[in-house]
Amino acid sequence: MAIKKMTKGLIAISLALFLTGCSSKGDTESAAADKLVVQFVPTNNDGTMEAKAKPFAEYLSKKLDREVEVTLATDYSTIVEAMASGQVDLGIMPPAAYVQAKDMDAAEAILTSQLGEYDQETGLPIEGEKTNTFKGEILVRADSGLNELTDLKGKKIATLSPNSASGYIYPVAEMKDAGVDPTTDATLTTVNDIPSEFTAVLNGQMDAAFVFEGARNVFASSFAENDLFTELKVLYLTEGDIPNDAIAVQPTMDDTLKSDIKEVFLHMADDEEGAEAMALWGHQGYEEAADTAYDTIRAYTQKAAE
Structure with a gap:
């Protein structure tokens, strides 16, 4: 009888450990699946952008209620490769890089950035004026x-x-x-x-x-x-x-997450943390993306390559 009880006890403990292990593994896989990986191309390579990427990750994580990892592309081609391989979920992409990824069915622009307008005579910014080109x-x-x-x-x-x-x-x-x-x-x-x-x-x-x-x-x-x-x-x-930078996501991304990301970026200028995040790329706002606006990139790319 004692042996039977001991056997039953060991089985129960083993089952509990197995279920705990499965639960832990499932939680880990779920957390990994929920993580959003973001990448952008830095405007300079002096090492300062890495430090600025962390607060941006924390900002997005808070707004989207999920883990966010922000990485820096080493150049224009690596962000395309990262989107094409599925290693990156959200790319803040220079226009030519976006077109290249789009043509590979690896990116979908959900927003276009707005930049400050410049006086072409003086080279100085025009206060209060924004442009999408x-x-x-x-x-x-x-x-x-x-x-x-x-x-x-x-x-x-x-x-x-x-x-x-x-x-x-x-x-x-x-x-x-x-x-x-x-x-x-x-x-x-x-x-x-x-x-x-x-x-x-x-x-x-x-x-x-x-x-x-x-x-x-x-x-x-x-x-x-x-x-x-x-x-x-x-x-x-x-x-x-x-055309300005594209805020681009994986085409297969869940529609709800796409919508949430759009809302965060569209309201990024409304608070101090968001404004600081936008300053990483000199963005002053975002608007709905018109994918046809990027068609000119294809024509120029072909001409430059001739």
Whole structure:
């Protein structure tokens, strides 16, 4: 009888441990399934963006009531790869990267960002004005004597990734339209970020740089010993308008979660924490995405690649 009781007791304990183990495993898998992985492309690679990503993750986690992990893409192509492989649920994607992922059925834009409008004469922001497009800029030293696109023939030009709309695609395409193919008539050098482009032009290593509209204003504080508006000038603004960043999710994402994410981003400017999060990319607001707005990227990408 004692043996029977002991056997029953051991079975009961084993069953309890088994069920506890199953429950624990199930809870872990459920928590992992509920985690939202977010990725964005940093505007510079000086190491400061990692620290700023943590409060953004905490902000989203609080608003969405789920665990959020925020990661940084090393460049424009890695965020596309991360979306395509399903490693990232939500991408804050530069326009050309979004189009590439969209064409792979790996991303769906639920919102488009709004940026501050710039005065094209002064390069300074226009207070209270927002826009959902921007232009590419070609910057040169103010004392360079370079004034036209054709003056860049034979020159050294700093660019961003070939997947960057303003840092490569649009300037290259429009230079070709002007009769100068920078891929053969000039020397293009890819650098890590815009501050590195500025430095290369300022110290004479490069004659020009492809950047986004308003870049001098955005990075002025990083160049305390230089007056970027005095030392650099805009040689050219692209004629084509570039659509802003896309807030893109996995196309298979649950509709309820998509809706929740949209609501969080649409109201991000309403509180201090949200406004600080938006400042990571210079965003000033969000609006419903018009996917057709990104069609121009495809045409320019094809032209730049010819």
